[in-house]
Amino acid sequence: MSPPSTDRLTPKIASQFARIALGHVTREYPNKLDHVLDGDADALGPKALHPIFYGSFDWHSCVHGYWLLASLLRRHPELPEAAAIRRLFDHHLTPQMVAGELHYLQRPSARGFERPYGWGWLLALQAELLLHDNHRWAAALRPLAEAFADRFRAFLPNAVYPIRTGVHSSTAFALTISHDYAVRAGDTTLLEQFRGKVRDWYLADRDAPAWEPSLDDFLSPTLVEAECVRRYLPADEFRAWLADFLPRAAEEQPAALFSPAVVSDRTDGKIAHLDGLNLSRAWCWRGIAAALPDAEPMAIAAEGAAQRHLAASLPHVAGDYMGEHWLASFALLALTAGD
Structure with a gap:
């Protein structure tokens, strides 16, 4: 992907992201399954196990690839790729296909399947x-x-x-x-x-110490916690909490x-996580900045940090499949934060 301006x-970036996602959500291999075999009959390929979310190297990346496409289609319905997105959804997002995904969840050994990361992304797609x-x-x-x-x-x-991690297990x-x-x-x-x-x-x-990053991180344990708390607390209460959580952020x-x-x-698939860390930090910093008065020093520092992190990794969303199958989703989070 060319460096962003x-x-x-x-619309140009949206089109680039759409082409990336359309190129991998139905690409079955390579594939890293989250799959417990209870017997020989369970030795099946991705598409046999997951009629919708079989692409994108792993189940959760395929789910948020669909989220990416749905988000782009809504924001830019005039995209050149819009017709291809609609065809994909019309073919895959059907009651019969969904029944196949539900069937997989009914296996007793699938109780912890994709917990909690994939759970969250599936709900984000539906939202x-x-x-x-x-x-x-x-x-x-x-x-x-x-x-x-x-x-x-x-x-x-x-x-x-x-679970205070910078990877898939993060509860925040x-x-x-x-x-x-x-x-x-409406699920109150x-x-x-x-x-x-x-x-x-x-x-x-x-007073979060922020002992990060770790080499595998694609999330900031510190900042994603702040972004999580922001979503669920009233604005005044969040700002008071944030002042204690990151007292020297300004x-x-x-x-x-x-x-x-x-x-x-x-x-390297794990080291490539760090591009995701930069993008997800930008998303979190923008969420934090949006919750503060514009002229507040912490808001200015947060927006500056967001721009630096975006500049570091947005040009690398495509290029190698280890990042390409998932990074655009995190870039979209960052680019649309506060919209």
Whole structure:
């Protein structure tokens, strides 16, 4: 991808992202399955196991590839790729295909399948589809979304502690991207369950040390927690909490949060995570900045950090499949934060 000339989504960038996603959501191989075999009969390929989300190297990346395409189609319905996106959705987002995905979840050994990262992204996809004029897609996906909402309902009472990581297990990220589903689907019970866990897990946190990044991170444990808390607290309460959580942010401390990660090898799937870290940090910093008065020093520092992180990794969304199958989704989060 050529270096961007903007730090916001443009039709040109939207088209580039759409072409990237259309090139991988139906690409079955290579594929890294999250799959427990209970016997020889379970030794099946991705498409046999997952009739919709079999592409993009892994299930969750395919889900957020669909989210990316749905988001781009809504924001830029005139895209040259719009017809191809609609054909893809019309073919795959059907009751029959969704029934196949539900069938997989009914396996006893699939209880922890994609928890919590994939759960969150599936709910984020449904939240996006609920905004579309074409209601068939959201209606078809609804049973799968409700199944994952039910999984959250069953899991959260047992989740005494948060999972404070910069990778797929992060509870803060999962609840952040699940928020809009609970709101748009009118699931007030789930929304209050999420809000209660955010308060239990994070409200006592103070003066975050930000010992990051780790080599595998594509999320900032510190910033994604702040973005999660922002989603669930009233604005005044969030600002008060943030002042205690990052008390020196206006002076760009802890310094690690304000400096983009260095990506030493973009052909290494784990090291390539660091491009995602830069993009997701930009998304979080923009969310934080939007919650503060424009002239506040912390808001200025946050927006500056967001722009530096975007500049470091937005030009590398495409190029090697280890990043290309997922990075555009995180770039879109960053480019549209606050819209």
